[in-house]
Amino acid sequence: MQFRLEKRAEPSRFMLYATPVGAVILTMIVGAIIFSLIGYDGIGAVREVFLTPLTNAYKWQDLGIKAAPLIIIGTGLSIAYRANVWNIGAEGQFVVGALAGTWVALATYTMSGPWILPLMILAGVVGGALYAAIPALLKTRLNVNEILTSLMLTYASIQLIYYLIRTVWKDPMGIGFPQTRRFAASAQLPTVIPHTIVHLGVPIAIVVALVAWFIMSRSVFGYRMRVVGAAPHAARYGGFSENKTIWLAMLVSGGLAGLAGVLEVAGPFQRMVPGFATGYGFTAIIVAFLGRLNPLGVIFAGIVLAITFVGGEVAQTTIKLPDAATGIFQAMVLFFLLAGDILVRYRIRRVVTTPAGAA
Amino acid sequence: MEMLIPIIVTLVGAATPILIAALGELVAEKSGVLNLGVEGMMLVGAIAGFVAQFYTGNPYLALLCGAFAGAAVSLIFAFLTLSLSANQTATGLALTIFGTGLSALAGAPYSAKPIALMAPLFPDMLARDPFWRVLFGYSFPVYFSFFMVAAIWWFLKRTRTGLILRAVGENDHSAHSIGYSVVGVRYAAVVFGGAMAGIAGACFPLLLTPQWAESMTAGRGWIAVALVVFASWRPLRLLAGAYLFGLVMTMELYAKAGGGVLAIIPSELWAALPYLATIAVLVLISLRRDASTNAPACLGKPFMPAN
Numbered sequence: 168m169q170f171r172l173e174k175r176a177e178p179s180r181f182m183l184y185a186t187p188v189g190a191v192i193l194t195m196i197v198g199a200i201i202f203s204l205i206g207y208d209g210i211g212a213v214r215e216v217f218l219t220p221l222t223n224a225y226k227w228q229d230l231g232i233k234a235a236p237l238i239i240i241g242t243g244l245s246i247a248y249r250a251n252v253w254n255i256g257a258e259g260q261f262v263v264g265a266l267a268g269t270w271v272a273l274a275t276y277t278m279s280g281p282w283i284l285p286l287m288i289l290a291g292v293v294g295g296a297l298y299a300a301i302p303a304l305l306k307t308r309l310n311v312n313e314i315l316t317s318l319m320l321t322y323a324s325i326q327l328i329y330y331l332i333r334t335v336w337k338d339p340m341g342i343g344f345p346q347t348r349r350f351a352a353s354a355q356l357p358t359v360i361p362h363t364i365v366h367l368g369v370p371i372a373i374v375v376a377l378v379a380w381f382i383m384s385r386s387v388f389g390y391r392m393r394v395v396g397a398a399p400h401a402a403r404y405g406g407f408s409e410n411k412t413i414w415l416a417m418l419v420s421g422g423l424a425g426l427a428g429v430l431e432v433a434g435p436f437q438r439m440v441p442g443f444a445t446g447y448g449f450t451a452i453i454v455a456f457l458g459r460l461n462p463l464g465v466i467f468a469g470i471v472l473a474i475t476f477v478g479g480e481v482a483q484t485t486i487k488l489p490d491a492a493t494g495i496f497q498a499m500v501l502f503f504l505l506a507g508d509i510l511v512r513y514r515i516r517r518v519v520t521t522p523a524g525a526a
Numbered sequence: 527m528e529m530l531i532p533i534i535v536t537l538v539g540a541a542t543p544i545l546i547a548a549l550g551e552l553v554a555e556k557s558g559v560l561n562l563g564v565e566g567m568m569l570v571g572a573i574a575g576f577v578a579q580f581y582t583g584n585p586y587l588a589l590l591c592g593a594f595a596g597a598a599v600s601l602i603f604a605f606l607t608l609s610l611s612a613n614q615t616a617t618g619l620a621l622t623i624f625g626t627g628l629s630a631l632a633g634a635p636y637s638a639k640p641i642a643l644m645a646p647l648f649p650d651m652l653a654r655d656p657f658w659r660v661l662f663g664y665s666f667p668v669y670f671s672f673f674m675v676a677a678i679w680w681f682l683k684r685t686r687t688g689l690i691l692r693a694v695g696e697n698d699h700s701a702h703s704i705g706y707s708v709v710g711v712r713y714a715a716v717v718f719g720g721a722m723a724g725i726a727g728a729c730f731p732l733l734l735t736p737q738w739a740e741s742m743t744a745g746r747g748w749i750a751v752a753l754v755v756f757a758s759w760r761p762l763r764l765l766a767g768a769y770l771f772g773l774v775m776t777m778e779l780y781a782k783a784g785g786g787v788l789a790i791i792p793s794e795l796w797a798a799l800p801y802l803a804t805i806a807v808l809v810l811i812s813l814r815r816d817a818s819t820n821a822p823a824c825l826g827k828p829f830m831p832a833n
Binding site: 253334505 | 615740797804
């Protein structure tokens with residue numbers, strides 16, 4: 168008896184949404200086995216990483232503030248990847264957005280007023296979009312691969328943080344620490360639920376994803392993105408300029424990454440520090456895929472990945488699981504998801520073995 | 527001239543791992559597979575090489591372990607993209623995320639534990655004179671990288687197997703229809719690329735900084751991917767490109783050590799320079815008329831033979 172892959176006439180919608188769930192479940196099972204084999208408490212690791220953040224109500228606020236940047240960045244990336252524009256430098260755009268917001272916060276340090284925060288957010292979006300404009304320009308004008316340029320700019324952006332907080336933005340009261348001063352009250356993101364750390368970024372993330380979903384499914388812009396990605400020839404025939412699509416995809420994904428960056432620096436951090444870039448921009452790539460490049464899916468995927476972050480921290484203290492385990496679980500989710508993709512396009516048929524049976 | 531010798535030695539050390547990783551990626555890409563997991567495979571090779579050197583003190587065994595580890599994780603990529611025709615870009619990214627996590631997990635118990643650097647290949651006697659040191663003062667991977675440039679050039683240009691590999695990368699369906707196993711050739715090319723990336727990763731603790739540090743390859747794997755584009759998929763140009771980058775990184779090291787005029791530029795800019803230089807060379811190469819014409823025609827496209 169053998170199995171054979173048979174191409175489906177239409178991609179299976181059931182499989183499209185079932186495979187992300189299957190990928191997470193498989194990650195839990197295989198993860199437990201692998202971590203047991205290398206000498207950790209495998210079942211404990213999976214329980215702490217995937218379940219404790221859900222069952223322990225004290226962890227819900229952590230989930231919210233970790234999911235928010237993932238959802239915002241993941242939404243932007245899902246739009247870009249739909250159009251086949253491979254922006255993988257969201258981490259850099261996140262950083263530059265945060266730096267732009269920090270600049271406004273420091274420039275208005277002695278002032279106060281409700282206009283400061285909106286101005287910071289605007290600066291963050293513009294900063295992220297401008298940083299993404301570099302790969303967009305190079306791609307559209309010179310056909311330079313955007314994967315490599317956007318990633319290289321991420322490495323450069325981290326050096327930009329180090330430079331700014333070591334020199335011009337250094338906290339005069341910081342006893343030599345390379346970091347900015349703490350933002351003034353008007354430049355801090357307010358919390359939305361009293362007595363928690365849940366800040367304004369959490370509802371903003373949900374709104375961003377919902378608006379993006381509406382635009383992607385109901386507008387010409389969304390149609391353009393989907394057509395250019397799925398059928399570039401048809402798109403050209405239909406009059407959608409490829410270059411304009413690249414620009415839109417880059418600016419939207421960069422702008423949203425910048426938004427996430429400014430919310431992060433004005434919310435949880437309230438100052439710029441050397442360790443600001445913690446990898447949300449990279450994890451959001453997994454979020455975009457796990458959410459099936461659909462903003463509604465991204466909300467769920469963002470929460471799932473936030474669970475692994477929060478759970479990874481829990482497991483560090485409770486069962487001494489190293490921090491790096493979180494990254495392995497996250498990569499496994501993406502591996503299983505990509506492996507499962509074949510079930511969307513093909514169906515597995517059992518065939519009776521013939522001498523020339525196809526593999 | 528005397529002054530230049532330590533600079534040249536540093537330059538060679540910086541260029542070697544990038545060159546080895548890029549050569550592996552070149553072979554994979556020539557077969558039509560774009561593996562963006564080089565950085566992850568290098569990190570896995572780095573920790574495997576480190577651990578082997580830590581326990582055995584045999585750097586050749588360490589390089590071999592690095593090669594095996596890199597090849598092993600490349601099999602995950604190969605299985606997903608070649609057997610299950612998963613998206614190569616996404617799978618490559620996943621491999622880098624996985625390799626970063628796996629190496630950090632495996633390396634956690636070894637931070638701040640020193641190992642011995644790999645000794646030069648030739649006896650001291652040959653390398654005593656400063657001039658001769660430039661030629662004979664390096665350890666094995668340096669000579670290996672030069673040998674591989676020539677070997678891969680010869681393999682791709684002059685051998686039948688090399689021709690088949692290029693055919694698979696240029697026109698997978700034709701190669702399939704005349705009876706070559708497209709998937710088989712690509713598996714071999716990807717695993718070779720993984721082994722080379724693993725060796726390149728092992729060079730970091732064995733040649734450069736004799737300890738384990740998380741993400742110690744610091745984006746060099748991505749620079750290797752960029753170099754393949756820069757080199758228009760030609761091994762000899764890869765050699766030139768890797769040494770160009772070695773030079774940039776050497777200047778960074780000298781600037782950090784407070785080297786005269788170099789110190790005028792802030793150290794952060796020096797640290798960002800290899801990445802900015804990568805963008806600059808990609809721009810330069812794009813201005814050439816033959817820029818993309820030399821890319822393997824099937825690069826990055828999944829192959830699924832009709833049933």
